[in-house]
Amino acid sequence: MNKLLLKHATDEDQLGSVDSSPSVCTNMSPRNVVFKKICKDKSVAVYMGKRDFVDRVDSVEPVDGVILIDPEALQGRKVFVTLSCTFRYGRDDMDVMGIAFRRELYLSTRQVYPPLQDREQGIHTKTQARLLRKLGDDAYPFFFEFPDNLPCSVALQPAPHDVGKQCAVEFEVKAFSAESQDAKVRKRSSVALMLRKVQFAPDSEGAAPSVETSQDFVMSDKPLHVKASLDKEMYYHGEAVKVHVSVTNSSSKNIKNIVVSVDQVSTVVLYSNDTYVKSVAIEEFGDSVSAGATLQKTYTLLPLLANNRERRGIALDGKLKHEDTNLASSSIELEEEMVFQEFKRSYLKGMIDDDEDGNVSGGDDMAPKEK
Known part of the structure; x- marks a missing residue:
């Protein structure tokens, strides 16, 4: 039988949550670590x-967990839990006239107490059952499923x-107690955990990318x-890219x-599609090719x-503190158009300079998809 071992840690050391109340990392077995966070008034954990x-492109792992309540601390309030996805495109101190520099891409709310269904019907994983x-x-x-195209x-x-805070797409699970779902939430009665939605490359792989181009020059008969x-x-992180x-x-x-x-191409969709190109690896080899x-x-x-x-401006995979x-x-998408996206892709670009006019011959993009 598994023993429940408690290890106290600060948010910054263990959980990276936005709240500063004490947190616990729970070991249910050598292979199962459970993250715990409790709000300041002790009503919800x-x-x-x-x-x-x-995210495996055609499916995404669901979000599940357990809420522990203190009926005495609740004092008749209800308990809700939310899953949210937020696009932050400016710091909090840049907010102007009460308009925040962030956009809520997705928000789903569940009432967990008083329960709206039998407790056993809400169990979806072995971890939930053990807890x-x-x-x-x-x-x-509680249980959430991610919608398509986030x-x-x-x-x-x-x-x-x-x-x-940096410009980012962030995911968060938040639990709070309140008189109703739309009532004002007291900070002491809420607790949040940051999550990450990460994309895995598919097992199947397409053909090796190849591209070719020709450049004509003035006063030259052939290209x-x-x-x-x-x-x-x-290509996976840390793997060298060989270019023939x-x-x-x-x-x-x-x-x-x-x-x-x-080159890393980041497209940020806000009021328009803004594209930023950053070279993340570049080499000048000095090779010459005579006429x-x-x-x-x-x-x-x-x-x-x-x-x-x-x-500044390099796109990174999301991280916890x-x-x-x-x-x-690199983003891997389904054929359907995404409703809202911030995506990025790495592509390989080759340039060849001639010795007189500075003409550049550049190939189209070839996208090594990183996991």
């Missing part, structure tokens, strides 16, 4: 078995001197032809340099967050 929920047995009759389960957790990296290809379509480049210079120009970069010559070579790039720590993260994974 939240228990969750995990805080990362996987209900341990916590007793004052514990109630973005995953993502944030834009602030500059080193920036303070306050410059460039072809670039990758070994595979999908073939240059056939039939023109009269001399090519003096080859530049290969992995009438050819070149075939493989170049290696390694896009890492460690090399982009102080660059004091946890490290990665460059944002």
